Structures are given as structure tokens and as C-alpha cells.
Amino acid sequence: MAKSALIALMSLSAPLALATPAMAQDAPASPAAPAAAPETEAATQSATPAAAEMTPEQITAFNSAVTAFTAGQAAQQAGDNAGAVAKYDAALPAIRTAVEVDPSKIENVNFLANALYADAAAYGALGQMDKVIALYGESLPYWRKVVEAKPADAASRNILAGILIQMGNQKLAAQDKVGSAPLYAEALTLARKSASENANDKVTKNILLSALIGSSQTSSDPALKTEAVTLSKTMLANGTVDATNKPAAEALTGAAKAG
Template sequence: MLKTSFAAMLVAGAVAVVSPVAAQETPVEAPAAPASALTEAQVVAFNKAVADFTEGQKLQQAGNNAGAATKYDAALPAIRDAVKAEPANMNYVSFLGNALYAQAAAKAGTGDVNALVALFTEAAPYWRKVVDSKPEDAVSRTIYTGILVQLGNAALSAQNKAGADPYYREAVEFARKSVAASAQDAVARNQLLGGLIGLSQTSEDAAVRTEAATLSKMMLADGSVDAANKPAAQAMAGSAPAAG
């Protein structure tokens, strides 16, 4: 089985592949809290959460991940309460997904990789709802795919192939959509490669391994493979069939 440091993969996935700052070059606009959906106390808390989240983004963009993480920690409880009060409100759902993802990147930036799995696990269903509600939104699809790959990596690192497999399968499904929409998108191609490499270790499907090996060889040749995928891609490329 290919061996790669999970901490290295996870930090690279959270920070380098699609960081919240990179994915949200324009800061996220937090939704207003309607008084009819939340209690008066919840409205006050939500408005404070909006301010904390906004300040967290500013700190994160300035490279102060520890300060950002503190602000996100303060914001998250009220955002969770808003989603509990209105679970069908996609503005709230999207806001919570963004806040959790931003917190994951902030924690990664401070070296606290132990927090990432729990944050990604909580964030994943909210991002799935966002992707389902906006299937043509490439940014949301990319973020969700990255989360799936990292959760698969976490499970595989713990020797839980059965747990990792569905994450990788779903990641490959969405990465294929992204590559189909933009064949030269390096992030999408690396997510597809990461998903296939993971799936080749959780599945006995020879076609998956062949595809992963062939794509590894191709991306190593054209220089598009990223740092997180490179060690595994180099190992996989050795099993790719020679070009005819």
C-alpha cells in the first residue's frame, strides 16, 4: 500500500489545493438573520457571529491563522443554531459550510491537524447540499471534492479501507464532472488523481488502478501533479503501461 503522511496530505489539501481564502477571493457575505426564524437572543448571537466570521476572514487573509481560528470558534455556535432553526435555508447551510471549511484551513495553518477530520466530517453534508442546490457551481464542487478526498485519506491512514472507499468514489464522481467542464483545470485534475489513487488502494478494480497509474504518468510528464499527490503518483506511474 502506498505510504504518505496523512498530516502532510491533509494540510496540503486544506491549504494548498483549495483554501477558503483562495476559493473565496471575495469575502463570503453572511446572510441576515430573520427574527421570525430565530429567537431574539439567537438573532443577537447570529449578528455577533457574522461580525466574528468577517473579522476571521480578514485575519486569515492577513496570514493570522491563530487569530482567525479564535474568531471562527466564536462564530460557529450561533451559525449552527441558525441551521438547526431553518435547516432548509440554503443561505444558512452555505454559511455554516463556509465557516467550518475556513476553520479547517485556519487550524491547518496553525499546525493543528487533529481538528481537521472532525471539521471536514461536519462540513461535508452541508457542502453536499450546496453542490446539489447549485450543480453548475464549480467552486463549491471543487471544495466539496477536496473535503471528500481528505476524509478518504484520513480513513485510509487509519487502515479503514471500508470507510475510505465511499469518500473516494464520491470524490472521483465529482472530480470527473469538474474535469469534463474544464479539462485543463489543474486543481480538478489533481482531485481526480487523488481520488483515483485512494480508490486504487480501497478497491480491487484493476481498471481503477490502471487509470490512476496512467493519469499519474501523464501528469508527472506535463508537470501538473501537485505536491500532495506527487509521491503517490510517482509510485503509481511505475505500474502504468508504456505508451505505444
């Protein structure tokens, strides 16, 4: 069996239903400056700069981006992926700017991560995989930040794991084991956490299986392949393996039919 046949492939799913952020408020008038505090050395050292704020023009653009993103989701849900990417691509610059202005505002980071993911899903439906991988790569630091800020958010954790697996698959298909190994390893850690929290969820178990299959091909640890084979056998037997993982699971366990 060729190695390429063992690459775990996850289907590009449509994005989750997303709650778009509320429209940004118009920039408030500048408040009167407070009375100056005594300039002691301690006060000077403890002072922290105020978070940056968007300009009125940036706020207007962000509000338009929220509207465009919502329209993109409606188009995507209706099967109009070409219309969806047009809306998402139009929305992304202003969302990127909002995150650049204040990277600490996690709701905007989450919005950007989701917008990039939705755009990738729409491009995937159009068969433009180069766009998908580029958008996935851009989204990675934002998804990592969301997962770090919201450790109990299993949905975001699973999306991040799925993206890492897809990017690992792309590198492994190009014979880049060195590049794919850390992606699979990161995905496996995330997938193990989700599986420990919800062991009976079929989607979660298939993400774990995908991560194990990828890791077993890029790691020298034989325990990973043993674990991948064991889980494959279990999921093939109980019918929980999904269509994208089934060929690799069958190849690992020797269950694939000859010819």
C-alpha cells in the first residue's frame, strides 16, 4: 500500500453558525483630561498605555465588514460559494485592521479566525485548494489565541485541530515529513483533550483518528502507530469511522479488500 493512501484526509466542512460581533460604536468624543496625578517614580513605572482605538473610518469599515460577512454566510448556506467568497474577501481587510489595532480584543480575534475559516470552506467548495491552505495558514495564530483564551471551547479547539491536520496532510502529500510532523503533533494534543471530554462524540473521535494516522506516519514512536491501529479497528467495528478516514483506517488494519 503506497504511503499516500494512508494520509488521513478530513473533508472541508461548512463553518459553524457564527455569532457575528455587534457593530462597533461610533468613536466617542474625547473625555476631558483627568487632573494630573503627582509624578512620582512609582506612578510613572506602573502606568500602562491605553489600548489603541480604531479611527472613525476604521469603525465604519468594520461595521460594513460585519454586514458583508453576514451576507457571505447567507450565500454560503444557500450553496452560492462564489458569492460567499466575494463577500468574505471584501470583509476581511477591515477585520484584519481591527485585530491589528487591538490584538487583545479576543472577540475580534475570534471573528477574524472564523471569517478566514469560512472563506477557506467556501474556496474549498470551489476546488481552489491553494486558497484554502493560504487562508488556513493565516488563521492559525488567531485560532491558537482563541483556544488559549477559551480553553473550555471544544468547538474552536476541534476547528484548530482540523486545520492543523489539513495543513499536515498537504505537507505530507508533498513528502515534507519534517514540516508535517509538528502540525500533527499539535493537532493530536488538542484532539486528545477533546476526546477525553467527550469520548462518545463521533466527530471528535474522527479528529483524533486523523491526528493519530498523520502522527503515526511522521513520528518514530511505534506506540503512535499501535494506537492508530487499535482505534481504527474499534471505529471500523462499531461503524463510527467517517468516509474520509475509512480508507486509511482499513489500510492500517489490513481490512482493505484486495483489488
